[in-house]
Amino acid sequence: EWRNACACPLLNINGGIRGMLQSVSLFDMDTPLSTPCNIQICEVTCDSFRIMWDMTPEDTEKATHFFIDLSRKESRDHNRFKHRDVPTKLVAKAVPLPMAVRGHWFLSPRTEYCVAVQTAVRQPDGDYQVSEWSQVVEFCTGDYAMEHLQQLLDKANGSAGRLLKFSVFYRNQHPEYxxxxxxxxxxxxxRPALKDSSGSHGSPINGKLQGVFFSCNTEFDTGLPPNDSPYGPLRFQIPAGQLLNPNICLYFADFYCMYTAYHYVVLVLAPVGSEGDTFCRTRLPMLDLASNPFLTYIAPERPEEEPLYCHASDVILEILFTEPVHLDRGTVEQISGHHQLMSLTTANAKKDPSCKVCNISVGR
Known part of the structure; x- marks a missing residue:
């Protein structure tokens, strides 16, 4: 009886404690979550970023999920590379901040985005108690990193084809130029001009590197430059050795197509130690002048021999020379073609994001 008499009050006390804990738990559940503040974006790449924000210690302890709302910043220049069928909201389990965000969206390089966050507590019935949305923060994704350009280079290697001899670089323009x-x-x-936005959206040279564009592709039957051009009826020709020699660094910059069967490879020629060379050295893969699938210089073995210059046969090469070129170093002549093939111009041309040949597994 003593034991029973003592047990009853103890049971009542324990029951009271459980009731108090339940009420506290319900009280915590009903307590509004504070609005996330001081949103910070860091470690931004062409297809990922890390995000963090300030939360109260109480919210940090009880939050079970984060909601992230990401959308492309609206602008007049519509981004054709953003996939339409990708959800804009991500529900992620709460993890220590900063949180890495990648793979959930097909993020495009060099694209401005808006992002806002909520914290949430998942309730037993599956619903969420959520905070108010944070303020909207804007950020811009980055260029392709060296590893991404190496992926592009690997793909371009398979499309280059055999090497053909050539002797001149040329640049086609209108008389006014x-x-x-x-x-x-x-x-x-x-004079060098700023590279436009044609080609891959994430190429590091777009809008950042200045140069003068040249071509070097030749016709299969004649071994000479083609008679037609999409850029104008006058052609400046310069001996190949003026731009391609042992004092020049060669870099791979891009591989793309424009909804066509043929592909373009963009290469950069920069004199050793020049500003262009300094810019490219940490951003673009360097190619061996004597051994690469696109553009080669083979030094003569004997004094009486001439150097050998070769270009890839199955891609269209766009050569960006990073220094001014004087007209006295070559000749300007009228080309004999009767039409200008304007459909082939690559000025600000957009890359086909669906092509399996020239796209890589990151933002387009």
């Missing part, structure tokens, strides 16, 4: 180059303002110099 050469009139301007000959003007007092330019003094005969073709």
């Amino acid at each position: 050469f009139d301007y180059v000959r003007s007092e303002e330019c003094g005969g110099l073709m």
Whole structure:
């Protein structure tokens, strides 16, 4: 009886404690979560980023999930590379911050995004208690890293084809361009211009590296440059050795197509130690002048021999030379073609994001 008499109050006390814990738990569940603040984005790449924000210790302890709302920043320049069928909201289990976000969206390189977050507690019935949305933070994804360009280079290697001999680089333009180059303002110099946005969206040279574009592809039957051009009826030709020699560094910059069967490879020629060389050295894969599938210089073995210059046969090469070139180093002549093939111009052309040949497994 003593034991029973003592047991009853003890049971009542324990029951009271359990009741108090349940009420506290319900009280915590009903307590609003604070709004995440001080959103910070870091370690941004072309297809990932890390995000963190400030939470109260109480919220940090009880939050079970994070909601992240990501959307492309609206602009007049519509981003054709954003996939339409990708959800814009991510529900992730709560982890220590900063949290890495990648693989959940097909993020595009060099694209501005808006992001906001909520913290949440999952309840026993499956519903969520959520905080208010944080303020919206904007950030921009980055360029392709060296590892991504190496993936592009590996793909381009398989499309290059056999090497063909050539002897000149050439640049096609309209008469107005050469009139301007000959003007007092330019003094005969073709000055470097900023690379446009054509090709892969994440190429590090787009809008950042200056240069003068040249071609070197030849016709199979003649071994000479083609008679037609999408860029104009006048052609500046310069001996190959003026731009491609042992004092030049060769870099791979891009591989792309424009919804066509043929592909383009963008290469950069930069004099050793120049600003262009410094820019490319940490951003682009360097190619061996004597041994690569796109553009080669083979030094002569004997004094009386000439160097051998070769270009890839199955891709269209776009050569960006990073220094000014004077017209006196070559000749300007009219080409004999009767049409200009304007559909082949690559000015600000967009890469086909669905092509399996020239796309890699990161943002387009």
